[in-house]
Amino acid sequence: MSKINFLKPDKSNLYTFLYLGSFLFFISVLDVLLNSFFNINLTGFLPNFFSFLLPLILGFIGLYFIRIELSGIKQLDLLNKHINTNNFNAVLSLLIIFIILKSIPPVLSWFFVDASFAGDSKDVCTGSGACWTYIKVWMRRFMYGMYPNGEQWRINLSFIALALLGSVGYFATDRFKKYLTLYYVVIYPFIAFLFIFFFISGGPVFFDFSYGIIAAILSIIIGFFIPSKFKFYYFLIVPFGLYVLLKYFIFYEELIELGKLDGLNWVETGAWGGLSLTFIISFFCLIFCFPIGMAFALGRRSGFPLIRYISIGFIEFWRGVPLITVLFMSAVMFPMFLPADFFIDKLVRCIIAISLFEAAYVAEVIRGGLQALPRGQYEAAKSLGMGYWRMHIFVILPQALKLVIPGIANTFLALVKDTPLIFVVGLLEIVGMLNLAKTNPEWLGFAMEGYVFAAIIFWIICYAMSKYSYNLEEKYKTER
């Protein structure tokens, strides 16, 4: 056995250093562990300051002793490589270990041990922990807002149905795969809208918008017989004309009578709220902002100067202002811009505002993808004789969108995280409902529980979305 130099641990006395170092490290961790879990202070006999620092010093010395390069012991080398590369890293690692050890007991006791779960009144919440009873009692409000209790099955049913309809893509066979885009972009949103309108809102069977639906369906059917040369102009003019024709000249009296056949009980949008409103708003904004954003991204790269400048103006305007002022605008300024007898629902105004706002961000993301494509792709498509739309739909956009999946996912995440802002116009989704519940005189003082609850829900949603986007990215990654 050679001479031991404690300032320079080396391999020749490996086991001496290893045992000594691990012992010191173990002591330091044990001290903190006992202190935080069982409130036993091993070093209580020492002065306060020194007793506080002792675990750090002991652990540091311990880690210094076991920092022996190429010791030949696999675990030790791994440990040294990962948490113990030099003095600075050793201190940081120790600090993090201690912080985790210190913070586990209070967090656990607040969440579970001292928390109250049972009962349905405030009286059970006497412990020092969280009062989950509060969440339990208010759960329906947090989920459904002011939506009448007896009618909430309508929301549940619609959401389940829409979730099932939305998962069609997973089960589609190859034969139907080519129709999936059409399904998700046009048909599915339309079904969703019908569900929301007739089912959740309980709208009348016939209403003003029905003319629009009939007009749209009719014009699409007629559209099949129009030569493709005029199709663009046809779809620009005819649906609107049909709508006016239907509404004011043909069916007016009859449909007014039909409109009185009410469906389910009408629940006005002001009563909607909670997490379900978060989902409804995110869903529709997500669906609307994507095509609008794509249109403006193409517009910004268009060869027509006027279209380009209009697109740039649109994008830069929405990107330059905070969402809260946009919602302010939709609440106080937008009604001034409409005819006096023309009323648009608050929720719809909100959805329009958020969609336009996020569309500008989507447009910039997609533009990034369009710019990243090599010019050869455009040239190759053109040399095959493809026109503008054909080239973009079949060659450019599929590649560009693949490139920008992470960016789009980030924008959608931002959208979901922005929905609480609708409190500005008086709609209360989950965060708004929390603030309302917090001011209830019977349930004062439980703000923390409410916010933690909402934070967990949002975190799960957002984290799942970001992981999903990561999977998509991996799935669609193509070799170049």
Added chain:
Amino acid sequence: MNFKLKDIGPQLITVLAVVLVFGFFTYNAQVNMENRGIDFGYGFLSQESSFDVQFSLIEYDGSHSYFRAYLVGLLNTILVSVIGIILATILGVIVGIARLSPNYLINKFAAFYVEFFRNIPLLLQIFFWYFAALRALPLPQDAEPMFGISFLTIKGLFVPAFIWQNFNVFFYSIVAAIIAIIVIRAHAKKKQETIGKQTPVLLISIGLLLILPLLSFLIGGVRLSFEIPVLKQLATTSFIYEGGVSLPPELIALALSLSLYTATFIAECVRAGIQGVGKGQKEAAASIGLTPNQVLKLVIMPQALRIIIPPTTNQYLNLTKNSSLAAAIAYPDLVLVFAGTALMQTGKAIEIVSITMFTYLSLSISISILMNWYNRKIAIQEK
């Protein structure tokens, strides 16, 4: 002239649609305003505002004009943005570097921080800090002093105020130091380029920055004293600190949540920037004999910054725009003071919302113009 319908048609339709929509809106706005007897104009800005603002950087009360109220709101917005940007940058850079650390624990800790704060809506975080966390602070009479001079209480943070004598001398000394540093840097660079000799610029700079202000204390008659906040009883159970500077809890909650939230994004920018520098660059620099510090300073950082700065500026812009969430916790920023209180009082919806939007818009457009210029300047000149 080659006049083709194919070229003109789509443009014409687009412009027509835009003009029609705008025309429709303006026409309705005019009709509506006539019906309600509202007149359009910005004359109200000079009228007396007759409302009070809780926290303002400039002198303000109800007798001042609406324009002054606008300025108060704007300054408050800028204040919280600047605090947020500074804190977020410091935290973001630290976390970004920590995410690249070979140390497993530090790496995971930083990743946890990023994933945690990034995925929770900012508004929720603001509410959490303001309504839940800061409410747990002690009342003014129970507060323990921090470092013996400042007090963190439920009514805000009270810190000592600086009382300067001959402040301008001190200020000029700092300006002089900065000018001297710039001159010395330019000189040192020239010297290195001509004869290849390096001067310890950093040491000289720090020395200058310390010595000149110190001299101003010794010779210039500059005096600095502190006004320490003192507890004062307002009523039997109501206490407040007087003297010193008080930061309202709204400001603290807002600055804290803004910086914690934005720091996650800045951390990701920093990480992406450093990772974006090719490994070959590092190896090439090492192989020509640069020390690790030099590699970082002369090779990695200049290239990483080129990737880091544009998205980071975007985050600064986002932070500034997000500071408008202040309205939710009644911090008197531009949106709350102007688009909130002033709008309620005057009813001038179009004017006020347009001014507010225009302010944010000009802020972000000027920054993005600056960014584009900067990008063009630092872009690698490829031949």
